[in-house]
Amino acid sequence: MTTTALTHLTQLVTNDPSLGEGPLGLIQDAAVVIDGDRIAWVGPSSKTPATDNAVDAGGRSALPGFVDSHSHLVFGGDRTQEFNARMSGRAYEAGGIRTTVAATRAATDEQLSANVAHYLAEALRQGTTTFETKSGYGLTVEDEARALRIAGEHTDEVTYLGAHIVSPDYADDPAGYVDLVTGPMLDACAPHARWIDVFCEKGAFDGDQARAILTAGKRRGLLPRIHANQLSYGPGVQLGVELDAASADHCTHLTDADVDALANSATVATLLPGAEFSTRATWPDARRLLDAGATVALSTDCNPGSSFTSSMPFCIALAVRDMRMTPDEAVWAATAGGARALRRDDVGRIAPGARADLTLLDAPSHVHLAYRPGVPLVSGVWRKGVRVA
Numbered sequence: 001m002t003t004t005a006l007t008h009l010t011q012l013v014t015n016d017p018s019l020g021e022g023p024l025g026l027i028q029d030a031a032v033v034i035d036g037d038r039i040a041w042v043g044p045s046s047k048t049p050a051t052d053n054a055v056d057a058g059g060r061s062a063l064p065g066f067v068d069s070h071s072h073l074v075f076g077g078d079r080t081q082e083f084n085a086r087m088s089g090r091a092y093e094a095g096g097i098r099t100t101v102a103a104t105r106a107a108t109d110e111q112l113s114a115n116v117a118h119y120l121a122e123a124l125r126q127g128t129t130t131f132e133t134k135s136g137y138g139l140t141v142e143d144e145a146r147a148l149r150i151a152g153e154h155t156d157e158v159t160y161l162g163a164h165i166v167s168p169d170y171a172d173d174p175a176g177y178v179d180l181v182t183g184p185m186l187d188a189c190a191p192h193a194r195w196i197d198v199f200c201e202k203g204a205f206d207g208d209q210a211r212a213i214l215t216a217g218k219r220r221g222l223l224p225r226i227h228a229n230q231l232s233y234g235p236g237v238q239l240g241v242e243l244d245a246a247s248a249d250h251c252t253h254l255t256d257a258d259v260d261a262l263a264n265s266a267t268v269a270t271l272l273p274g275a276e277f278s279t280r281a282t283w284p285d286a287r288r289l290l291d292a293g294a295t296v297a298l299s300t301d302c303n304p305g306s307s308f309t310s311s312m313p314f315c316i317a318l319a320v321r322d323m324r325m326t327p328d329e330a331v332w333a334a335t336a337g338g339a340r341a342l343r344r345d346d347v348g349r350i351a352p353g354a355r356a357d358l359t360l361l362d363a364p365s366h367v368h369l370a371y372r373p374g375v376p377l378v379s380g381v382w383r384k385g386v387r388v389a
Helices: 080-086 094-106 109-125 141-152 174-182 184-192 207-219 236-242 256-263 273-279 286-292 312-322 327-341
Strands: 003-012 027-035 038-044 053-056 061-064 066-068 128-134 157-163 195-200 226-228 247-250 268-271 296-298 358-361 378-383
Touching (some): 061 327, 094 141, 109 128, 109 378, 141 157, 157 174, 157 207, 174 184, 184 207, 268 286, 268 327, 273 312, 286 296, 296 327
Parallel strands (some): 003 053, 003 061
Antiparallel strands (some): 003 027, 061 358
């Protein structure tokens, strides 16, 4: 292994308060030393130890690689016509997923894998170095299992979402579909996944169904996460907290009891502003969650129906502008927050021992991610110590 120093960073976000200023652990005029796939040292540029190689950042800033903890990338086709119609006045409903189910079932393994690779490369160019993705567009035993196998070719953070909606094949027998999801489908899918998820929502799965699905997954060693309270008030958040879900995702419609439950648990509230942007829905109130003491993550929810963006910088800008987050809070949520939503401590921070995932910005500060929305500020990305973009 060789060592590389990245020097003369105007500002470095470490997400380690012991290393620098404030919750982001900010270091001015900073340097980072990479040894193999790990961070070996961080500190002032003037004190950089000798290394095999050096890269002069030229006054740019750096932060941890973004951690996108919620995406749906194993799919076929797109839903351009649906988006166009919705922007012309038709409201988003969960049933639109069925369009993608049909296209995904018709796609070959090669087409699906190429699609995942394309969107992950797109995300990587924008600074995302850790990504979770789900099944959920197959809804048969065979199609869900192959979706997870394909996802596993690209990331270790793979989620079984057979309970995305009730399969069209079981439209008249939702109880039978729950039995399939918790029985033969789970048997086929559990070996290929780390997580289990369920869309707990009107038009998808109610609280009792969601409980049965997540509980069955836990028995098979899968860790729970949950789509909760996106389109309406409901039991999803409370159920997620009760079952020690790593993350309750969306969290748009919350009661005071929901907020209190999140604030007093290890369940992260993962907010997905791309979905609200793309559906003209109510924005989640991040300020309310943060002020209550809940842990908040930001993610793209990249999917062809309700949030077709792979850009974490875009989501940061939305969170600051429309969800009442400060730039510091949004950057932490998109890095360290995402890591917590995946129960990871090796990513989402730049500190000795952490994985060497860094995003270099052509800007003097992380604040520019919100200050200059839509501008391609990412000028370099290191993943596992290798410059990949």
